[in-house]
Amino acid sequence: MILFITIMRFAKYLLLSFMVVQVQLFLHQLQSFLFVNINDTAKIQCSSKKQFLAGGITARWYRRREGEAPMLIKGCSDNQNASKVACILEGHNLTLAIYNAQRNDSGVYYCTNSYITLTFDNGSTLIVGDSYTSSSWVLTLAPSPHGLLSPGTADLACVVHGVSNLVQISWSISGDLQEQGLMRSLKAKDGSFLFINHISVPVDTWTSGKIFTCDVKFNSSGKSVKKIARYIQAPARECSLYIVPLAAGAGLLLLVVSLSLVWTLCPSTLGFQPRVSAPPASEEPQGGILYAHLDFDSRNRNGNTLQRPARGKRVKP
Incomplete structure (x- = not known):
């Protein structure tokens, strides 16, 4: 029983210790956005309430690209890939340096502590180069x-x-x-x-x-x-009073146009018989007989063409 109580107290002590470490090693990133040119050095900062200890840095840096899950970029306790990325310790601040930055280094960078569960802040967005294109x-x-x-x-x-x-x-x-x-x-x-x-x-x-x-x-x-x-204010309600008259006028105009087309193209549908246009009146006086538009091919028995009077000539009785 005494052993069980001792184990429980020790577990409680460890839990409280981890909670204290979690509070003291809370990491915060002040840079929301960071722009750098291609081939320059990008420096992303992370701060802690407790001063980082030299040789005992446990912070890690993760990067998330668009459409990808966060990926570990640098563990500050190791010296891997030091020529490309490095952790720089300055009191309460920890800086991730990315040398010779390229476009594919762009992304959202998160600083976290490996002692606790991975919880990410808003992060720092690094943009390398120019994102503008001709279709932007x-x-x-x-x-x-x-x-x-x-x-x-x-x-x-x-x-x-x-x-x-x-x-x-x-x-x-x-x-x-x-x-x-x-x-x-x-x-x-x-x-x-x-x-x-x-x-x-x-x-x-x-x-x-x-x-x-x-x-x-x-x-x-x-x-x-x-x-x-x-915000653009909606039109006054009085404008709706004109909608009904305008709609009625448009309907009446459409009806008139439709009747006009029916009258012109198919008047028998409306009960009217079409009028036959009379030929244009002649300008000659009506004192005698007028032979107009007569074109008979008169020939005698020998096949010779007989001379006929000219069109429109008046013949005396």
Whole structure:
């Protein structure tokens, strides 16, 4: 019995010790986005409440690419692949250095402690090179006055199409920077990416007339692309009073046009007989007999053609 109590106390002590270590070694990353040029050195920082001990660093770095699970990149307690990646210790800060950075080094990097269960913070997004291509474009999507999905919130989205790598997407409301939205991505057959960044705001904020700006940054040196969205008030209800008269007028006009076509193309359908157009009246006076449009081929018995009077000539009785 005494042995059992001793074991339980020891287990409780170990559990409390692990909980203390977990609190003291909580790791935090302050860099949300980091842009570097190709062949430069990328430095991703991680901080801890407790000072890292030289020779006893247990932190690990993981990288997650689009569409992939997190993968271990560097264990700070080993010297593997030191020419490419290295852990640099500076008091409470631990830096992952990536030398000669390339496009495939882009991704979201997480700093974690191997003593505890793997729990990832928001991470630091590293973007190497320029993600802009000739087919890149940015579009904002906003709800219509009658298209709010829920009564309390309005959903907006920023769509970035045709990019070769990760991009930085941020939102601001009338100049006030907001937190990053929820990111979704799709990869096309040609290797390009489509990113959709989604935010939800209260309906009162959306309908207040404030300007919502989506800011997309593709590289470290180029200018960002900004697209705005703004609530447009629905037309006044009085406009609906004109819908019925306009619809009736359009129907009446269609009926008149239809009757006109029937009158022209098939008048017998309406009970009218078509009139036969009389030939145009001659301009000659009507004092005598007029032989017009008579073209008889008169020949005598010998086959000689008889001379006939000219058309339209008046013959005296």
